[in-house]
Amino acid sequence: MSTCMVVLAIATSASLTVPDLAQIIDQASFNFLPTVTPTDLTNDSLVFQPPGVPEADLAAKPFHIYDEEFLSILGDNPTLTLIAESASNPLYHEAVVWNPPTDEVFFVQSAGGTGSGTGLNKSAIIQKISVPQAAAVSHLRNASGLVNVTVVPSTPTVINPNGGTYYKGNLLYVTEGQGKSVPPALYLMNPQAPYNTTIILNNYFNRQFNSLNDIAVHPVNGEIYFTDSLYGYLQDFRPAPTIRNQVYRFNPKTGAVSVVADGFDLPNGLVFSPDGRYAYVTDTGDKQGLRGTDSLAPATIYRYNVQGDGTLENRKVFAFAGSGHPDGIHCDSKGNVWSGCGDGVNVWSPAGKLLGKIYMGGFRTANFQFAGKGCLIITAETRLYYATLSASGTRLT
Numbered sequence: 001m002s003t004c005m006v007v008l009a010i011a012t013s014a015s016l017t018v019p020d021l022a023q024i025i026d027q028a029s030f031n032f033l034p035t036v037t038p039t040d041l042t043n044d045s046l047v048f049q050p051p052g053v054p055e056a057d058l059a060a061k062p063f064h065i066y067d068e069e070f071l072s073i074l075g076d077n078p079t080l081t082l083i084a085e086s087a088s089n090p091l092y093h094e095a096v097v098w099n100p101p102t103d104e105v106f107f108v109q110s111a112g113g114t115g116s117g118t119g120l121n122k123s124a125i126i127q128k129i130s131v132p133q134a135a136a137v138s139h140l141r142n143a144s145g146l147v148n149v150t151v152v153p154s155t156p157t158v159i160n161p162n163g164g165t166y167y168k169g170n171l172l173y174v175t176e177g178q179g180k181s182v183p184p185a186l187y188l189m190n191p192q193a194p195y196n197t198t199i200i201l202n203n204y205f206n207r208q209f210n211s212l213n214d215i216a217v218h219p220v221n222g223e224i225y226f227t228d229s230l231y232g233y234l235q236d237f238r239p240a241p242t243i244r245n246q247v248y249r250f251n252p253k254t255g256a257v258s259v260v261a262d263g264f265d266l267p268n269g270l271v272f273s274p275d276g277r278y279a280y281v282t283d284t285g286d287k288q289g290l291r292g293t294d295s296l297a298p299a300t301i302y303r304y305n306v307q308g309d310g311t312l313e314n315r316k317v318f319a320f321a322g323s324g325h326p327d328g329i330h331c332d333s334k335g336n337v338w339s340g341c342g343d344g345v346n347v348w349s350p351a352g353k354l355l356g357k358i359y360m361g362g363f364r365t366a367n368f369q370f371a372g373k374g375c376l377i378i379t380a381e382t383r384l385y386y387a388t389l390s391a392s393g394t395r396l397t
Helices: 055-060 070-074 131-135
Strands: 006-009 015-018 022-024 063-065 079-085 094-099 104-108 126-130 150-152 161-167 170-175 186-189 197-201 212-217 224-228 247-250 257-261 267-272 278-283 300-306 312-320 329-331 337-341 344-348 354-359 367-370 375-379 383-388
Touching: 015 022, 063 070, 070 354, 094 170, 094 375, 104 161, 104 375, 126 131, 131 375, 131 383, 161 224, 170 212, 170 224, 224 267, 257 312, 267 337, 278 329, 312 337, 312 344, 329 367, 337 367
Parallel strands: 022 063, 094 161, 094 367, 161 212, 212 267, 267 329
Antiparallel strands: 006 015, 063 354, 079 383, 094 104, 104 126, 126 150, 161 170, 170 186, 186 197, 212 224, 224 247, 247 257, 267 278, 278 300, 300 312, 329 337, 337 344, 344 354, 367 375, 375 383
């Protein structure tokens, strides 16, 4: 494929230009392969490489178009900029939250991740960047060191945060806990100094949660939903589980907590469609923490119907990741579903059709977040990226 812009012909006989940093991935080209890699040489960590496209070319044009609908999501000139990196410490992990009043994005270090030293001995930290500062270097592919990454000294400390969302002018975190005496909890944090925090929930009828993972606020009923998984235990900083892995629903007005879904291996990311009709939950059962992987376990996004009373019904398979597993998950304003996977950010239509990818190669993407119209902050463990495109996130509560 030429390094200049190419033209994609569509059924209407019109034509659309493909941006410089994008390329078309022809799915028909790999429906039949002369040699398919034997099963003893592959597992869920495989990063797919289309035939005849070198890895260097995949990375050079990281916006991969699997369906022409992705072009409208990308816009005319999408960009991808590396704005921070570390050698081995997964400083850029999860809980990516945009705070509109200050135009800052917050994110957290991995708790229990290899190379972090966090979990049992010390808590994962919260950090933040300025969106305008990142935008100022978006014309560069590598701007590492040019954007200030600031540690946020929450008070009292938010212990091992993993999921987060914007909530009524504050940041709402779910945490994984620490040892047997510090239970997982929901923390409310002021996004401005002194970053004071309040725990609003830390038990289910005096039973500790296992290791809370992600959180979302329903756009219609305003209730808080969150997932509980086993990663604290699987990364050796939480005791063995004593309650099922489940999705919970919390009414902050009444204090009521209830279970709305179970039957997962390891429930992880959670998001609602913009209109609140659907809930999407990722199951990362294939990733067993320090115990390795299980390629036969789910690496799956499930979709639920959200009933008028807030309950979840009619679970169905929405998508299965081709590389790694779908971790953090978000919807854009059009209802397309985005998830961080083993090869970058994957994007599906509301019907479950793969539209495209923001390719990260061997850098697993745990999470990301829209930060205003047309920009995206992507956390890829040891790398932090700023992307610009046409799509925007959903309305914040």
